[in-house]
Amino acid sequence: DFFGDGLAEEIASQLGQVHDLKVIAHTSALQFKGRPDPPRAIGEALGVTTLLEGSVLVAGARLRVTARLVSAPTGEQIWADEYERDRRDVFAIQRDIAERIVGSLRATLSPEERTRLARQPTADAEAHNLYLLGRYYFGKGTFSGRRRSVEYFEQAIKRDSLFAPAYAALADALVFLAYLGQARPREVLPQARADARRAIQIDSTFGDAYASLGVITAAYDWDWKAAEALFRRALTLSPNSVYAHMWYSFFVLSPLGRHDDALAEMRRALDLDPVSLEVRYHLGVANYMARRYDSAIAEYRRALDLDQTYAPARDGLGFSYAAIGRFDDAVSEMRRAVADSTVTSDAVLGYVYALAGRHTEARAILRALTDRARHQYVIPMDFSLLYTGLGEPDAAFPWLSRAYDERLPLLVGWVNAPPNDRLRNDPRFTALVRDLGLDARGSMR
CATH class of the missing domain: 1.25.40 (Serine Threonine Protein Phosphatase 5, Tetratricopeptide repeat)
Known part of the structure; x- marks a missing residue:
């Protein structure tokens, strides 16, 4: 499944560069994979009027891709095609699907957007496969998954030293290992900075690389003006990038105390990824940082309505309840967060125990x-x-x-x-x- 899911994510990313389109993130669309929901229900849940359906079959060196564009309100087919080619032609297939969608929806493409849609990031099929494996493991959100993703991204780069998305993805993986305390920052973040810069050097129109460098410039270099400029460039190139909106809010705007701007960026991320637990959680964090505790609690509860085992939302509730003096509730939520997660530290439970007088x-x-x-x-x-x-x-x-x-x-x-x-x-x-x-x-x- 990692190949088909990765292909869908890449097509969404390509279309996300088109300013004339609103493209829902692959993570939200993936919630409906294999489900029998009618197009109207999916469209209403995601806030869109058009859906792209498809399938991918890999048989050795051959690849079969079916794609179908459907009107969400009516279920009518707008366009459909089937591709059976050598696996090395995967980028040509992606490009054709993206261009056919843009044409079918009568979206306006600037010359720069047309050039970016046509760009092929690597000619090495195995490097691409390794990259998709890295994306798959990174998306798991676990310590082991993030560490494994680093290995795959590094292998992809060894096969193709001009593969810009692999450099940017490696930078992201290293940042979040350091962020979560799984690597010492001074040991990995200089490399992450170099990787993000290398991605930009290879492809100066690759928006995600600017967002990757923006995170490092804020969180490690503490250069706020430069970080903001990088995120603005990322969003100019990729206006539908959920992560650019989300990390701009979290790593720049909230620390700077620009809470209204931070909330606006996070709401834009949620608009693009409406059933994402991660985005919903970070909208709660943005409210918490703004000391809008009731709103934070509401967002964390909405995340838990989607998944009762989502530990970060429990952690967020614990901090928010502690901030308003509901210490017993804070302890209850933090206990659950620690029990449900391999990521949440016992320290957060110790903190609310202390506030509750349970020294x-x-x-x-x-x-x-x-x-x-x-x-x-x-x-x-x-x-x-x-x-x-x-x-x-x-x-x-x-x-x-x-x-x-x-x-x-x-x-x-x-x-x-x-x-x-x-x-x-x-x-x-x-x-x-x-x-x-x-x-x-x-x-x-």
Whole structure:
């Protein structure tokens, strides 16, 4: 399935470069794969009037692709075709499908958009296959999946050193390993920066590469003006890029305290990916960062309506309940988040235990983290969060300083978060955010 899903994602990405079209993200469309829903119901759920259906069959070196464009309100077929070719012709098939869709929908193509649609990122079928495998494992959202995606992207680049999407995808994978504490930032993020720059050097019209570099420029280099310019360039080239809208909001606008702009970008991401758990969760985060706790809680609950086991939404609810003094509810949600996830740290549960006055349980988690840190990497933010919850700023600040020294990507999104309101009037906190190029109110200096 990874090949067919990857092919669909690439066609959506190609069409997403066309300013005259609104293209729903592949992640939302994928929710309807294999389901018998009528076109009208799918169109209403996704907010679109036209659907692309299809199938992919791979048999050795041969490839059979069927594609069908359907009116969502009526179910009528607008266009259909079938392709049976050598697997090496996959980009020609993609290009033909994209151009036929643009023509059928009477969308206006600029000369630059037409050139981008015609571009073939690699002539190496195996490099493309490795890239799609990397995308598949990256999309799983797990530690092991992200690590495995790095291996596939690196293999794709070894086969074709001019494969721009593989460089940008490798940069993204490295960033999020560092963000989640699975790699030390100084060990992987310089490489990620070089990979994103290499992607742009190869293809200066590849919008996703600008978004990848924008994340690194904000979260690792703390160059806010340059990061914003990169995201603006990404969105000019790829206006339908969910991740460009989402990471612009999360890594630039929220840290700068531009909460109305951050929420607008996140809502645009949700409009393009309406049943995405990840986007819905990050819309909750944008509201939480703006101290709009009721709205944050509502968004997290909407995510859980889609999937009761989605741990990040439980984590978000826990933080939001803690912010409004509902500590028992916060503990309940954090317990569930930790139980349901391999990603959520015990530190978040220790934090709400501390706020609830359950210091014995909070300190038990602190001791366990301290023991773990003796033989494996634990992100400094876990310790600063726990000590902040326990009301021990003198113990919290050395860990915040360590996060700064390590250039931890999480720091820029975290420093002006509500838990740190307890530290905001401390001169040490003012100095920290100043060194990040921000101020304690969350704006650019």
